[in-house]
Amino acid sequence: MKIIKRIIILVCLLAIFMGGYLFVNYRTDTSVGKADEAKVVVVAKGDSVDEVAEKLEEQELISRQLYFIYYVWIHNIENKIIAGEYEIAPGLKIAEIAEILIKGEVKPAYVKVTFPEGWTAEQMAERLDGKNLPGGEFLEIAMDPPAEIKNGFDFLKDIPSGASLEGFLFPDTYFFAQEASAEDIVGKMLENFDLKFNQDLRYRIAVQNKDPFEMITMASIIESEVKTEEDRKIVSGIFWNRLGIGMALQSDATVSYGLGGEKKIQHDANDIDSDSPYNTYKFRGLPPGPVSNPGISSIRAAIDPTDSDYIYFLNNPKTGKTFFSVTFEEHVANKAANGL
Secondary structure, eight states, X not given: OHHHHHHHHHHHHHHHHHHHHHHHHHHHHHOOOSXXXXXXXXXXXXXXXXXXXXXXXXXXXXXXXXXXXXXXXHTTOTTTOOOEEEEEOTTOOHHHHHHHHHHXXXXXXXXXXXXXXXXXXXXXXXXXXXXXXXHHHHHHHHHSOOHHHHTTOGGGTTSOTTOOSTTOSOOSXXXXXXXXXXXXXXXXXXXXXXXXXXXXXXXXXXXXTOOHHHHHHHHHHHHHHOOSHHHHHHHHHHHHHHHHTTOOOOOHHHHHHHTTSOOOSSOOTTGGGOOOTTOTTTSOSSOSSOSSOOOHHHHHHHHXXXXXXXXXXXXXXXXXXXXXXXXXXXXXXXHHHTTO
């Protein structure tokens, strides 16, 4: 009996050790710090790995010293870190920071690029071009992603054949290497989406018998229609209500996307009679795919809508205030009151 107990204890200790080992490995590979801007770190000649790790953690460039120390130890690079003054971008993984330190990249090696929520891939490409980064190649990949990119992320497995990456290029502030390729840029944005689109959100989509593609499509429409978190949740409920009763979505955001991104306060009869598959006045159901790249607030709104009896809404073009109504007659009255 004592032997059995010892074996059980040994197995438990081994399981604990393996669990800890796998956890540290995972965090070392995936964790990033909390810094939201580039920080300067001075590595003095003779600094130990512990001292370098402490400086990185103080600047919130890494989440814990342990992970950096572990990475340096398992890769045997403690003697390869070069002294110098480094400007290190936020959001880098430990492997990326270590590479900067062992290459001695003491000058700013990253280009800061901000993509606002609700931008399309085309707008993102234009900004990349303006930063002397490969915007054209980025757009080509975004519109026609190769199989190796789609196969690299679980959330892309359900996108229809021929679908672009629109909707999944997470809007955020990035620091790209000056020599970054279009593949590097797309990969980093998808990795960010993968991080923000956590398991809780994925589970809540699954229990609704929906898939990420249709939920991100809805989130992209919400993102382009209204701006406050409260309004997004209400409008989400309205759009899901419309789908539930077989009503057309009638979203101006989808019509604009189908017209090449042209923004109008109101679309005319020709616009809403177009044969674009994104014309949700003419064609019922969701459009073929996302019409923008939504932020996390719109994604959450799509997943967790506010339940109401509202069917209609409109935005005042001057104040931005959103007005909701249950009946079409109320909607017409709201349009008149807001000069629409």
